[in-house]
Amino acid sequence: MIPSISFTVSKFYRLQLICRTLGSQAGPESRATSNSNFVTFVVAPAKYRIPDRSLHEANMILSHSHKFIFVHLYKTGGTSVRRCLEKYDAAYKIHHRAKSKLTSKPVFNSPVADKHATAATIRETVGADLYDRYFSFCFVRNPWAWQVSLYHYILKTPGHAQHRQFNAFEKFDDYIAWRCDENVQLQKDYLVDKQDQQIVSFIGRMENIQQDFKTVCEKVGLESLSLPHLNQSVAQSQRKSYQAFYNPQTQSMVAESFKADIDFLGYKF
Numbered sequence: 001m002i003p004s005i006s007f008t009v010s011k012f013y014r015l016q017l018i019c020r021t022l023g024s025q026a027g028p029e030s031r032a033t034s035n036s037n038f039v040t041f042v043v044a045p046a047k048y049r050i051p052d053r054s055l056h057e058a059n060m061i062l063s064h065s066h067k068f069i070f071v072h073l074y075k076t077g078g079t080s081v082r083r084c085l086e087k088y089d090a091a092y093k094i095h096h097r098a099k100s101k102l103t104s105k106p107v108f109n110s111p112v113a114d115k116h117a118t119a120a121t122i123r124e125t126v127g128a129d130l131y132d133r134y135f136s137f138c139f140v141r142n143p144w145a146w147q148v149s150l151y152h153y154i155l156k157t158p159g160h161a162q163h164r165q166f167n168a169f170e171k172f173d174d175y176i177a178w179r180c181d182e183n184v185q186l187q188k189d190y191l192v193d194k195q196d197q198q199i200v201s202f203i204g205r206m207e208n209i210q211q212d213f214k215t216v217c218e219k220v221g222l223e224s225l226s227l228p229h230l231n232q233s234v235a236q237s238q239r240k241s242y243q244a245f246y247n248p249q250t251q252s253m254v255a256e257s258f259k260a261d262i263d264f265l266g267y268k269f
Contacts (some may be wrong), residue, residue, distance in 0.1 A: 035081040036149050041103075041114075055153075057205065059115050060072065060114065060115050060117050060122060061082055061085055061086060061088075061089045061115075061208050062089060062091075062122075062126065062134075063089055063220070064090040065083070065088055066088050066221055066222060067133065067134045067135060067220065068085075068121060068134055068135045068136070068137070068216075068219075068220045069089075069126075069134050069135070069136040069137075070082060070085060070136075070137060070138075071117070071118070071119045071122065071136060071137065071138035071190055071191070071200055072115050072116055072117075073116070073138055073139060073140060073141075073187055073190045074116050074144070074148060074150075075141065075149045075153060075205045076138075076139040076140055076141045076187075076207045076208045077139050077141075077227070078139060080209075080227040080228050081139065081209075081213060081227065082115070083227075083228055084213075084225045084227060084228075088222075094207070095261070097193060099189060118138060118189060118190045118191075119138065119190060119191055119192070119200050120192070120193050120194065120199065122136075123193070130267065131199075135201045135202070135216075135219050135220055136199070136200045136201045136202070137200055137201055137202040137204060137216050137219075137231060138190060138191060138200050138202075138203055138204070139202070139203075139204040139205065139206055139209060139212070140187050140191075140203055140204070140205055140206065140265055141187070141205070141206040141207070142206075142207065142242070142267045143187070143258040143261045143262055143265075143267055144232040144242055144243070144246065144251065144254050144267075144269055145206075145242040146187070146220050147175075147176065147254060149242075151166065151172060151175050155167065170244050172250075173247070173249075173260045175249050176246075176250045176253055176254065177250075177253070179257070180253040180254065180256070180257040184257045184258065186258065186261050186267065187261050187263045188258055188260050188261050188265070191203060191264075201219075202215065202216060202219065203265070204216065209227060210226070210227060213225070213227055243269065246269075251269055255269065
């Protein structure tokens, strides 16, 4: 028999116990129930558990009902995509019942304890057989625009781990110098395996996100959904072209440091 644990709602926030079984193997014994005073979680076998996560963080989305895996590359419109698709995730269905009395957000837990996991990490974790049978997809973005978005998002987010560091940059040029010299992170790395081969079924582009998301919906058998505008780095009224943030030197720095992305994804300044 699978053990269960009961604890008061007030302790729930401190304990933050989240259990999860793979959706394809989850049955009536894997559940979370609640009343006004107590919450009972049936604890999944240890091999299916992952480390505790904050209630306000979400993990990768995997849908067994529609057989898709969303590879969420940060600052490419992924928050809007997951908002539309989260209800099809197996973990969402298992834990959504714990939502109403405990928190304003659903409790998520998935095989991969990182919503920004690479496709290679997800494939290794869920297994090549399952991963290769499912439709996997990711959204990408123009590398120059991506850096502008990252910079402004972290500046406006005090809780971000790099917020203090970014505040210390006097201007965007200083950020680009640091990024290109010390912290290059490629979008391509989210899409390929160790042999540098693409392992996602579909690569959408943020510049064409509504149409590309419609393609995703068609591929996985969902009615066309309209994406909300969430997690924006800069308010619509304050936006200007990403090119306006660059000078010839910083433009060239990004072109050199992110050449692999530019060549692989086919972007131009």
